[in-house]
Amino acid sequence: MPKFLHTADWQMGRTYSRFDTENGSALVEARYETIERLAALAAEQQCDAVLVAGDVFDAQTVSDRTIRRVFNATRGFTGPWVMLPGNHDAALAESVWTRAKRLNAIPENIHIALEPGVISLPEQGIAVLAAPLTQRHTYGDLTQPFDDMQTAPGLLRIGLGHGSVQGVLPDEIDASNPIAPNRADIAKLDYLALGDWHGVKEINPRTWYSGTHEPERFRNNDAGYVLIVDIAQPGAMPEVTQRETARYQWHQWREHLSVPSDLDKLLNRITQLPEASVLDLKLNGTLTLAGDRKLTDVLSVAEARYRSVTFDRTGLQLEPTEDDISALHADGYLGEVVQELRERQQPTHADSDAGVARDALAILAGLLTPNDTEVAK
Incomplete structure (x- = not known):
């Protein structure tokens, strides 16, 4: 039974200018601690992989130190990670991701989905269909190519996207990076792991937002969690468990x-x-x-x-x-x-x-x- 951890919207490198220096620094540190916490949770739960559905970083201009600290914080889980560029850290020709590669900061067990396509993890029984953002805003559904992506028989088809499910989220969220609400059905996905909405939200039994791992704003939308997803076999209904990771x-x-x-x-x-x-x-x-x-x-x-x-x-x-x-x-x-x-x-x-x-x-x-x-x- 393949099992994975779904998380998103870490936005590492963000600052808290509305708070004084002491409190702002503590809130920044909490975001690193929570990555360590979710990595330990993935190991404890014997997950086969960790999927990060976009916005690992808050901006392209984060410091080299931030880049190194983020990847250092993942060491508690030695299985495969798949990280997707979102709107804050889009896969530009020159980006935070290309800088991370030059720094040699990315561990071998972390896969960065810089291009649309399939990342196969046969040992884990998972095929990840990735839809990275290659610019901050798009007006077409980047998950549409999932419909035609082929995956090996016997592997779970897991979509990984970042954007706004149309007609479900508030209208002001629907301006860009649209995602069809029935994408999982059309593309025959076993699960669609999404980021961009910062709270846990079920769109349908196969489509979920995990929300951010550590709250960063005053909004009552179930932030501060990750999702543990069990799927017995291709075609089976996912069992999704919400686990709290928030420090504050x-x-x-x-x-x-x-x-x-x-x-x-x-x-x-x-x-x-x-x-x-x-x-x-x-x-x-x-x-x-x-x-x-x-x-x-x-x-x-x-x-x-x-x-x-x-x-x-x-x-x-x-x-x-x-x-x-x-x-x-x-x-x-x-x-x-x-x-x-x-x-x-x-x-x-x-x-x-x-x-x-x-x-x-x-x-x-x-x-x-x-x-x-x-x-x-």
Whole structure:
């Protein structure tokens, strides 16, 4: 029973400019670690081959060091690998692949599909029909030649492509590199391994996107997995198993707060995240001063605990309760300032700058609220 691992969209060499240097570097390193993890998984599962369906590299201009590190990371699986150029690392006349060859960086067990055709792996019982991109964008279906490609009897016919299955993915994805949704049937493929969509997605029982091995953006599309594919014999239906490889989980939350229970639920969710989390939080609504202090404390702890925490509180409006005001002991002039800042958060205020007013009110509340040490004295 031939078995192989299907992965894609590594995009090695990408950077994370939206993050600070420390976090960006950690996210880059995670992508190498995850290649090592999937190589070890392929060995553990006794896979016959690993198929990488395009975009191994993020750009043609990645450094020589990146090229060498990528191939070094594959050493945990000594069986055959087949790597397909995608739109980010297309098989141009001069490309990242030709540079890798000049560097002598490509191990003997790794096959690079620089031209359309069949890569036969008879010992593994697999014939890989490859459709590499030779330019970044095409407007014809590069998998169409699969229909006429001949393979040896007894070998699985496994297609390897990179592009957009038409009529299935979002419209904005369908602009280039089209792939017919029924290609596996027309070309009599046992399985069509695809890349370009960065999450796991089943098109039909014989056609799958594996997604990227390590999430790199805030999108809830099942990124961070590889697929283990078992096919008993030519013509048999594939058994596809999704296996997690991700080092980090990415979460993007957009929350509206209106009552205290909303805040309590949010804080509980934050504290329950695994440490290997990347969190992007944007809040709007209203918050009491006591609630604002609780939120600040939890976010402070989260910033130290998780890989990265970014948050936007500009949509929050502070609405002190009577208890809040009483706790501040803001009488006389200070009471008038608190009231003025409350009013300036309203969008109807003539000179409204809600963000500045909210921040000023939070700072003033922090200054007026006695801390535990002062109370003890």
